[in-house]
Amino acid sequence: MQARLKKIGDNTNIKEMKPVSGGDINQAFYVRTETREYFVKKNQDVPADFFQKEAEGLEHIRRTNTIRVPKVYSYDNVSFGEEKYLIMEWIEGEKSKATGHLLGEQLAQLHLTETSPQYGMHGSTFVGEITQPNDFYDDWLTYYREKRLQPQLEIGINKGTITMERREHFEKLLQRIDQYIPKYPRVSLLHGDLWGGNWITGHNGLPYLIDPSIVYGDHAFEIAFTELFGGFPSDFYKSYQHFYPLPDYYDEIKPLYQLFYLLLHLNLFGESYGASVDHILRRYT
Incomplete structure (x- = not known):
């Protein structure tokens, strides 16, 4: 994980990494470095473009400037059976009246x-x-x-x-x-x-x-x-x-x-x- 984060420009040390609920399909993790928090998905039993399609969909919505989506930092597009990761920004907050x-x-x-x-x-x-x-x-x-x-x-x-x-x-x-x-x-x-x-x-x-x-x-x-x-x-x-x-x-x-x-x-x-x-x-x- 440290090496993957370095590829996206975060060269600081990982301070915390723990599993979180992320649905029934993927393993999901909260990762915190010295500078940033991440939401990370991991899977190997899905098609090569599984995370790519998710990232493209999020980007398509983001470009409309209408409703927020998490920022995607990186994703893997590798064969079925190989470990694939999707790294996004960590989103957290409490609902308000609005x-x-x-x-x-x-x-x-x-x-x-x-x-x-x-x-x-x-x-x-x-x-x-x-x-x-x-x-x-x-x-x-x-x-x-x-x-x-x-x-x-x-x-x-x-x-x-x-x-x-x-x-x-x-x-x-x-x-x-x-x-x-x-x-x-x-x-x-x-x-x-x-x-x-x-x-x-x-x-x-x-x-x-x-x-x-x-x-x-x-x-x-x-x-x-x-x-x-x-x-x-x-x-x-x-x-x-x-x-x-x-x-x-x-x-x-x-x-x-x-x-x-x-x-x-x-x-x-x-x-x-x-x-x-x-x-x-x-x-x-």
Whole structure:
């Protein structure tokens, strides 16, 4: 670790290094030198570009000047099975009365500020440890069907989590999904994996986004996921709606947007998510 820090220009001694909670995927550490504090992730059982994609996503968001993200100092891009490190600045702070409001306002500004002529993203990204295939499409409906739902159906069939009855409902949904998902919503840059564990609080209660899986798409897709597992204060939603109101169709299609993340969890963790998936499939078929 000392050698890695020297490569990024910190030649001072390490004063403290301890493991911290950093999710289920990576080992994570707090590192303090004589001059700076770091958050370090380590993994060897992930693809070569795993940390690179995270770093690129953070940089993409940072360049919008809308919402804060941790600074990335370095990352490794080495083969599967080799140790890889991601070194970032350490973010720590207490929530204030303004934190939820700022999170809503600044996320809305991200969605309003950064746009694209097409939907999707170039190259694969990662949602958690799952590879997310991407490409650019002229309409959001085709991207969502072919790059979000269809791959999870195929994974589920191969893993046995998509049973025959579930598969029948799923295939019916894919045939009629154009009745629900808009083709041409306003294009926004999305964090792409925004659950309650992927935002943190820094100095003076300022919100930061972490662990992105960026994609250009419908901002309603992002907000739908924030409602799935909780972790967001009520003033976050009030603030967001003030700066960027959700579309009239939001309540009708929210379950369809949440379906992607439920399918991903079903394929990762098993049948505990099956009932939620089935409820949505039956509702729309």
